[in-house]
Amino acid sequence: MVNRQLRSTTIKRLIRKTPGGKVVTIYKPKKTGKHICGRCGQVLNMPYDQRKVRKLSKSEKIPSRPYPMLCSKCAEEVERYKAMADVTFKFKFDANFKRDLTIEKFLQKGWFKKISASK
Numbered sequence: 001m002v003n004r005q006l007r008s009t010t011i012k013r014l015i016r017k018t019p020g021g022k023v024v025t026i027y028k029p030k031k032t033g034k035h036i037c038g039r040c041g042q043v044l045n046m047p048y049d050q051r052k053v054r055k056l057s058k059s060e061k062i063p064s065r066p067y068p069m070l071c072s073k074c075a076e077e078v079e080r081y082k083a084m085a086d087v088t089f090k091f092k093f094d095a096n097f098k099r100d101l102t103i104e105k106f107l108q109k110g111w112f113k114k115i116s117a118s119k
């Protein structure tokens with residue numbers, strides 16, 4: 001039986017013939033997929049190949065701004081949405097505020113209840 005760590009399904013198996021005529025099995029880690037934005041599905045400019053990512057520092061792997069799982073455009077929209085909610089509920093200013101659940105998905109649980117109670 002093969003070594004336990006090589007029986008994993010996250011490892012790619014390649015069967016190759018050596019110059020000497022032997023047939024050997026080569027084990028390689030699988031290439032992982034690209035990161036996409038959680039809201040719009042755009043491909044993020046982040047390193048994604050786990051074989052290379054392992055060698056990078058944390059700041060090279062993930063953006064240091066808030067909402068690293070979103071693209072910069074969507075992250076900005078989330079901040080704008082939060083500001084609009086603040087204006088509407090905290091300062092009782094009449095702004096055209098419409099709820100957008102695709103944005104609220106990335107905010108804390110019970111965020112809307114908390115902010116609408118501060119009226």
Ligand SMILES: [Zn+2]
Pocket residue numbers: 037038039040041042070071072073074
């Ligand atoms: Zn996006």
